[in-house]
Amino acid sequence: xxxxxxxxxxxxxxxxxxxxxxxxxxxxxxxxxxxxxxxxxxxxxxxxxxxxxxxxxxxxxxxxxxxxxxxxxxxxxxxxxxxxxxxxxxxxxxxxxxxxxxxxxxxxxxxxxxxxxxxxxxxxxxxxxxxxxxxxxxxxxxxxxxxxxxxxxxxxxxxxxxxxxxxxxxxxxxxxxxxxxxxxxxxxxxxxxxxxxxxxxxxxxxxxxxxxxxxxxxxxxxxxxxxxxxxxxxxxxxxxxxxxxxxxxxxxxxxxxxxxxxxxxxxxxxxxxxxxxxxxxxxxxxxxxxxxxxxxxxxxxxxxxxxxxxxxxxxxxxxxxxxxxxxxxxxxxxxxxxxx
Numbered sequence: 001x002x003x004x005x006x007x008x009x010x011x012x013x014x015x016x017x018x019x020x021x022x023x024x025x026x027x028x029x030x031x032x033x034x035x036x037x038x039x040x041x042x043x044x045x046x047x048x049x050x051x052x053x054x055x056x057x058x059x060x061x062x063x064x065x066x067x068x069x070x071x072x073x074x075x076x077x078x079x080x081x082x083x084x085x086x087x088x089x090x091x092x093x094x095x096x097x098x099x100x101x102x103x104x105x106x107x108x109x110x111x112x113x114x115x116x117x118x119x120x121x122x123x124x125x126x127x128x129x130x131x132x133x134x135x136x137x138x139x140x141x142x143x144x145x146x147x148x149x150x151x152x153x154x155x156x157x158x159x160x161x162x163x164x165x166x167x168x169x170x171x172x173x174x175x176x177x178x179x180x181x182x183x184x185x186x187x188x189x190x191x192x193x194x195x196x197x198x199x200x201x202x203x204x205x206x207x208x209x210x211x212x213x214x215x216x217x218x219x220x221x222x223x224x225x226x227x228x229x230x231x232x233x234x235x236x237x238x239x240x241x242x243x244x245x246x247x248x249x250x251x252x253x254x255x256x257x258x259x260x261x262x263x264x265x266x267x268x269x270x271x272x273x274x275x276x277x278x279x280x281x282x283x284x285x286x287x288x289x290x291x292x293x294x295x296x297x298x299x300x301x302x303x304x305x306x307x308x309x310x311x312x313x314x315x316x317x318x319x320x321x322x323x324x325x326x327x328x329x330x331x332x333x334x335x336x337x338x339x340x
Contacts, residue, residue, distance in 0.1 A: 004102055007190070010183050011097045014105070017176045018093030024086050025049050029169035030123070032149050033249060034059070035161040040271060045071070046167065049083040067138025068130055068147055078122065085115065093176075102187050109184045116177060124151050154251050163249040219244055219279045219289045222254050231260040231267075232307060240312065241305045242281035244289055248273045258297075259309025266339040278334070280313030284323065288315075292334045296320045300329025311337075 006014070028046040031054070035042045046053035051073045060070040073079050089112060096104045131148025134141075142158070149155060149162045156162070166174065224239045230253035236242055243261040245253045255261040258280065265272070279289040280297075295313040298320050303310040311332070314320040320331065 004191070006096075006100045006102055006105055006183075006187055010105075010187065011100050013179055013183065014093050014097035017179055018090045018097065020172050020176060021086055021090035021093065024169040024172050025083055027169045027172075028053060028167035029173070031165060031167045033163040033165075035163070035271075036159050038159075042271075049086055049169070050079045065139045066147060067135035067141065069133070071130075076126070078126075089115070093180075102191060105180075105184060105187060109180050112177060112180060116173065120151065127151065154249065161251070163251070165249060219246065219277075220252055221289070222281065227254050229256040229260050230254055231264040232256065234306070238306050239287045240281065240283045241309075244279045246277045246279075248275040257305050257307035257309040258311045258313075259305070259307045262309070262337065262339055269339065280334075282315050283312035284314060284319050290315045295334060297332045297334060297337075298323060298327065298329050299332050300324075300327040302327045302329065 028048050030047040032045040032047075033042055034044070043059055044054040045056065045059055052071055056071055063070055069075075092108055092111070096108050127148050132146045134147070145158075147157050149157070150164045152164050152166075154161060154163050222236055222239075222242050222244065224236055224242075227236045228234065229236055230245075234256055236254060236256040238256065241257055243255040243258050245255070245261060245264070247253075253264070255264065261278070278292040280292060280295045282288050282290050283298075290313055294315065296315070296317050296319075298312045298314065299310060300312075301310055303312055305311065310329075312320075312323065312327070314323070
């Protein structure tokens, strides 16, 4: 009979997940950011469990010009029922923790996944309706144009860049989903082997973090000879140099020289969050992208980089030292030369 019960440490995690879901009622679950030259600080639509927040009035004013319906929380039945669904799952996690039966854990997992899938489908349907069902008498009409924001990620809509990403509440849902998935796997294996699994908290935490980090935007290879530098607009042609910046929203900017990256960071300082990830092209070897915190930099006037930055990046200190025999210069650190 004992073998049918969830392990104590797993029950504690379930209870903590239930408490975390309660917090979702008080923080935004999703957000849509809009960036455009006429709005240097950007516009943001926040979606809570029972309301809308952010720059709703300004966004509604813009929607009017292109024929989109204005956004009102009262028009969405989801805002009436969503908070009760969240409360249901919060209680379900806590009750499952107290009862401690594996069959309840499996049932809770199925319900939680089904809710997540249905919620995303409903969100896509909502975006589709608002982006396609336009007023034919609108002031601005672009034939064949639809204004559906991305379900997740980035999409260009005329001169607006639209970013759709989870907010605090959404990431709580992701974390809870990752944790209950891990618990189901561990408990299923324990039941299959007819022995109790040992509590390995470090494994659960690391796997959960891995599941979350997999949602983050990864660096993408620079296509030399076709991609343009996001600052100087020159074609990126020298595969020994180059850099890539990934914003906190997942948008990617490529540069043909670290000098262009530095200048871009200075020019856009007020529009950046400080959470950007920066990568440099490996000067030697396969010319892959190296995370800035792991890169070793050499500055030498003999390097002759495309825009005169004359900085090369290496993934190992030994590689840099060998290259100094050909390009005499000095070792530098990105933290020291990064625009403040």
